[in-house]
Amino acid sequence: MKLFRKSTTKAAAKKSHPSYLAGSLMRSYMVMPGQPVWTPRDYFQFSQEAYAKNVVAYRAIGMVASAAATIPYILYQKNRNGKREIMTHPVLSLLSRPNPTQSFNDFLQALYHYKMISGNAFIQAVMPSGEAPRELYLLRPDRMQIIAGKNAMPAAYRYTVDEKTADFPVDRLTGRSRILHLKTFHPTNDWYGLSPIEAAAYSIDQHNQASTWNQSLMQNGARPSGALVVRGENGGGVLSEEQYNRMKIQIDEQFSGSINAGRPLLLEGGLEWKEMSLSPKDMDFIASKNASARDIALAFGVPPQLLGIPGDSTYNNLQEARVSLWEQTILPLAASTAESLNHWLLPLFGEGLELVPNTDDILPLAIRNQAIWDRVEKASFLTDDEKRAAVGYPPANPRA
DSSP states (O other), rough: OOSSOOSSSHHHHHHTHHHHHHHHHHHHHHTTTEEEEEOOOHHHHHIIIIIOOOHHHHHHHHHHHHHHHTOOOEEEEEEETEEEEESOOOHHHHHHEEEBTBBHHHHHHHHHHHHHHHHHHEEEEETTTTOOOOOEEEGGGGGGEOOOSSTTSEEEEEEETTTTEEEEOTTTTTTTOOOEEEEEEOOOOSOOOOOOOHHHHHHHHHHHHHHHHHHHHHHHHTOOEEEEEOTTTOOOOOOOOOHHHHHHHHHHHHHSSSTTTTOOOOOTEEEEEESSSHHHHTTHHHHHHHHHHHHHHHHTTTOOGGGGGOOOSSSHHHHHHHHIIIIIHHHHHHHHHHHHHHHHTTGGOOEEEEEEEEOOGGGGGGHHHHHHHHHHHTTTTSSSSHHHHHHHHHOSSSSO
């Protein structure tokens, strides 16, 4: 199964015509309110072909998700004089144990996996009417259906499991709901995010096909396919039907498969083995596979060096690659999640609350942070509180 297939049919050619695309674009904005909108991509296929069967995508997603989930969050209470850190609060208790089966680290890892595989992640808040949330649950993206509303705002979220559905309405004025939808940007879809797997689909297909080709080659004794040529007295020869069938059965039973690897092929008079396929060197097999692997890593924002992929080194050493991974991929992911929680979850616990990712103890960023602190410390024209604000800390003695 491939993620993408290139069609050469007349119907596909018609769909590529500008007039058809314009009509499709108009129809995408003419979804009537109240109509359910399913994601246009197959989440199960993405999870199987790109995550479960592709080692590069699996490792890249796991590396980003596990690292981002380790970032702790600091809770601040904002007031007119600044903000102060809060050490004990119901929000912190909820986040430390979102539900009976998951810690906050497990919860975030699953959240980031969903978002990178499908481009979407959904969080459900469980709470009595008029009270703050008591538990948070992740809902599988392939089971979620968005009910279209007006002005690109959902009217409701519909979750379906085993033909049982649950609807979660969205307030038409405030946009608030018991469901938080986190999604990546999609340039042509108002309702669902764009999966990085879709951007890397061709490269994932190529990498999977290269692995399949290599496995088939190993199962055939690491020998490329070929043909048995019958040589007669005048340069040509023909086997009888009985000879042909006997030879075919003998090859299938005694010389095919990994168990028969390296077994010598006994050729009778007049038979000659002729190799037909190109060798891996001729096909530039390894270079092509590595190129696909680098494209997959690029789609997930992971430097290829950190995945053990050989090729041109963008960074001088692994330390620079790790800093780039954190600065360009992991920290923006964590900051985006914190911002979504600040907008959706924290107002249910009171005013002026803010979650901020704490990056002080992240080892790959320690050298960068130290350089920033040194520059701020040497800035004699700044007061102590201004220096603290410059590196993201509240005033030392905030006024109430």
